[in-house]
Amino acid sequence: MRKKWQLWIGGQWREAKTYEPLYNPHTDEELAEIGQAEPADAELAITNAHETFQRFKSHPAHARAEILAKAADIIDQRSEECAKIIALEGAKSIRNAREEISRTVQTYQFAAEAAKSNYGEQIPMDAAKGGENRFGFTIHTPIGVVTAITPFNFPFNLVAHKVGPAIAAGNSIVLKPAEQTPLSSLLLAEIFQEAGLPDGVLNIIPGKGEVLSKTLTGHPYVKNVTFTGSVEVGHIIQQQAGFRKLTLELGSNSPLIIDEGADLEKVIEPSVMGSFSYNGQVCISIQRIYVHQSLYQEYLDRFIKRTKELVIGSPLDEKTNITAVISKKSLERLQGWLEEAVKEGAKIECGGTVEGNIMAPTVLTNVNRDSKVFRSEIFGPIVCIFPFDTLDEAINDANDSRYGLNSGIFTPSIERAFYAAQRLETGGVIINDIPTFRIDNMPYGGWKDSGVGREGIKYAMQEMMEQKFISFKLNEHFL
Incomplete structure (x- = not known):
């Protein structure tokens, strides 16, 4: 070269x-x-x-x-x-x-x-x-x-x-x-x-x-x-x-909905990878996850466990999942947003630490809806997880964003899948997969900002x- x-x-x-x-x-x-x-x-x-x-x-x-x-x-x-x-x-x-x-x-x-x-x-x-x-x-x-x-x-x-x-x-x-x-x-x-x-x-x-x-x-x-x-x-x-x-x-602020009855065996791995692949520096990286109350605690526990198993290391190492973010400027922004979220009530369930140019994959709960990690595009290894009681509640919260690129929903119900697809305000709705899904011949683009x-x-x-x-x-x- x-x-x-x-x-x-x-x-x-x-x-x-x-x-x-x-x-x-x-x-x-x-x-x-x-x-x-x-x-x-x-x-x-x-x-x-x-x-x-x-x-x-x-x-x-x-x-x-x-x-x-x-x-x-x-x-x-x-x-x-x-x-x-x-x-x-x-x-x-x-x-x-x-x-x-x-x-x-x-x-x-x-x-x-x-x-x-x-x-x-x-x-x-x-x-x-x-x-x-x-x-x-x-x-x-x-x-x-x-x-x-x-x-x-x-x-x-x-x-x-x-x-x-x-x-x-x-x-x-x-x-x-x-x-x-x-x-x-x-x-x-x-x-x-x-x-x-x-x-x-x-x-x-x-x-x-x-x-x-x-x-x-x-x-x-x-x-x-x-x-x-x-x-x-x-x-x-x-x-x-x-x-x-x-x-x-x-850009985006992609939401994922885990509806009642979803099979967590099929959901955990893709939702972790969709949140942290390339350190979350993907336009349709999962930023907000809404989990039905009946599944919330088990999902959160299993999500955190899998997140902690991700390998931090050199990009050239075959086993590596998490590497340095693209720049020191980006890292400083992520640290600032994380500190702000914690001050506003968010709880760090795992991660949040920085070593060199690497931020450990970070899971947040109890996030204030006015925090930058909720409102803006994180573009880093941080994901926010929320419980919900009704599908309408999850859809309304997912739509509460200036962005609208891709969204996703896991649900065993075809009726609830179509209900969500019609109401989610995004250019793409990915059913029974993560919003990070994209193939290169599909139409791709967003609503709103x-x-x-x-x-x-x-x-x-x-x-x-x-x-x-x-x-x-x-x-x-x-x-």
Whole structure:
């Protein structure tokens, strides 16, 4: 792995004016020097992408599909190398990193298939008076330059959810990866070049969001902005982007309901993993668990027991479950929120301790509904557990949030499952599984402050294309 990474613009590595060291969050070891793009670099990348788009938009669908399928094959062949990069720069356990790479391969495969399945519909023109002797249909056309701003927590797969559909649709793309995990994105430069992607279709410019945001969201050539990150930054992007098409995935505060009669044998393991996988640094990580009073104490005891069994250690250790959080800044925030919650009455049932950059997985009960650990997105290894008496009580409490990405419910009753599904205010309701469940071809996106638009390859492509209606007036002489 090279130690110095430039900017990837127009199919070439270009020197940046400044470089910053990238550190391993778990060991604080320096991994590489990363070029930092400036607004002029972003403008160059966008202009280059715009010029390339004029040619690439005519690239046939089968050729785009072949490129994406080839990229998937290359990532699969280099899967262990890619997983190790995630583990080193993101402190994700090597097992979870391998799972992410497996999903990334599948995401690009879905994109390859979607490139060949882009079609519109016929409109029954004579359904309206005045529509006689007319033939109408819609087509979907590529939109132009897509700018993508991606998060640290899935540095290969969430990038794939933006790069894959952009290429499948025939667009060009300028990618700004997360500051904490740029290596996973920079590696795509050589992967896609080897896969045969024309120079200039994919441009990769690491840098600081506050420096590049205005250019990436407001440049006249930019037609679509896709962002995954915080609500606060999402609102800024929405203001800067104006009437451009936007996909904003802005986080969550995912609730899980354990209904009466649920089988705890089947519930404990997934709910613990859904709470603490990658230290809770997952957009749809479980943050609030509501357990029916009849199961509450047994569930809590078993949940705490399993949580205490999680292995804390190096990301490269095969047995590790819990590692360092992504940054010291994040760790300090988590400690502050935890201290505040305890002052407001919360009880730490287990965890709460910090060693180095690692916070032990933490279970809270008796949490005040006004505490940040209830109201905001924790994005760390902390989960709050509450008892409930009626399903309506649990649903209302679950909905008491500014967020609405995914929710989950375990229940043996199909009637109560549908009742909850209709009333939970989230973009996805996962029945008899955890809200952390996601596969890469399903529609994915939220209500309320969880964002706008949808991901999932087919749905992301729709966000990255324009629909055009075409009408033919037929010559009555031939009718």
